[in-house]
Amino acid sequence: MSGKMHGKKEQEEYIRKGPWKAEEDEMLLNHVKKYGPRDWSSIRSKGLLQRTGKSCRLRWVNKLRPNLKNGCKFSLEEERVVIELQAQLGNRWAKIASYLPGRTDNDVKNFWSSRQKRLARILQTSATPKSQKNKTRVPSLHDVPILQPPKFSSPSEGEPSSKPQSCSLPYIDNSEVIKMVSLPDLIKSELPSSDTIHVEQEFTLFENYKSTEQIAFPQIPELQNGLTFSMENQDLLPTIDEPCFIEELCPLDASEFGIGPQHPIGFPFFQPPGSCRLGTGDAIDNSKISDSFFDDFPVDMFDHMDPPASPSNL
DNA sequence: AAAACGGGCAACCGCTCCCCG
DNA sequence: TCGGGGAGCGGTTGCCCGTTT
Structure with missing residues (x-):
């Protein structure tokens, strides 16, 4: 990855990037068990990991947090929720993700991005000579x-009275x-x-x-x-x-x-x-x-x- | 069989927000 | 009130893998 070490100073400042190893995950989990999901920057300052606080937080939020639906495709209902909320909230992925238990903002963002690409490609295909x-x-x-x-x-907007009440x-x-x-x-x-x-x-x-x-x-x-x-x-x-x-x-x-x-x-x-x-x-x-x-x-x-x-x- | 392509996903980057001293 | 640092968020990139040609 990045970061060549040339000396003590550089070594201290070395920041590891790229894919996480199992040992790193374990370190991070231990830290969260002890201190909770906070003080991310202290993980590096304590010398536990050569990762930035941001990186640690991201790893926790996206992969290590409990009850994540990792590897699970979006269900029909989840897709509908995303579509609706995106229409209402725009690209506020974290907000949208908060309505979807087990999903992260990254999940939602990636899902939406894939969807957009697919639709764009479909249209492009249909538009080719x-x-x-x-x-x-x-x-x-x-x-x-x-x-x-x-x-x-x-x-929040005015709705026609015929809209089914049960449907949000x-x-x-x-x-x-x-x-x-x-x-x-x-x-x-x-x-x-x-x-x-x-x-x-x-x-x-x-x-x-x-x-x-x-x-x-x-x-x-x-x-x-x-x-x-x-x-x-x-x-x-x-x-x-x-x-x-x-x-x-x-x-x-x-x-x-x-x-x-x-x-x-x-x-x-x-x-x-x-x-x-x-x-x-x-x-x-x-x-x-x-x-x-x-x-x-x-x-x-x-x-x-x-x-x-x-x-x-x- | 191999190259090209596309999709999915993880992670990084830069910006903004928020809290605290 | 203001500035600094940490946290959060959205955009982007790059890698991997499966599929297609």
Whole structure:
């Protein structure tokens, strides 16, 4: 690691960095047992460890503290909590982590970072120029007449009375959802008939989706009218639930929504025929409902999606 | 089989906050 | 009231490992 020792002075000032050894952990634990989780800087001044107080504290908080959920993936509920609280609090990871027993701010931060990267990559993938495969034309941002990020209401803000009392999580104003999934008839008219049917099926889904007055966020996977999102449709959630989804992932000004042909961003929930889909009479396999937003995010989920085809491909 | 790639995670850095003398 | 030091927090980096090509 860092820190070459050249003399007594240097040796005294030597600060070890990098991965912790088991002996160091043990030292640190002993210190905490004796003095509690405080006086971090004294650990080094006492010569117990060649680590800074900050480093010791971090190690304790992130790895050695009791009841940590180390190595445990975020559960669905935890993910929902993070998503909600991030929308409400911003990147106050420590605050968010305080709502999640066993999770550290680092955990939450890393989780969110991974999530952002994944969503960004998905969007980027869907925005890459048309290549080999020629499948359903995917509607892009500029195909959508009105596109706005969904609104969330925090408990402190005025809430519509229809919000379920038991739900502390954000819910999506349906009018916003409708805007997001609105696809111009133009697109359907450009599609092969089979694809048109497919798109209509998708729209049937969202017609049902929007048929409810308001959708409590945790209830989205199970629609009021008995329709249940299949996994692929449920996967919409991480997209539309993202409060700052547009701002963060689309490099365009909000005023440009819908008019920027240079940003052909497709939507993940329009998929070509042949893939597992939710037909009107299809049985819904609840077992497919993910216990986590992302655990079941198939790696190739959007691979079959192509960016908007060039006119010649239509 | 090996290189490239991506995700997850641990740890560091720099800044801010807060407490105490 | 102010300054210094410790603690806390958020951002960033780098490593490791599994997966894909």
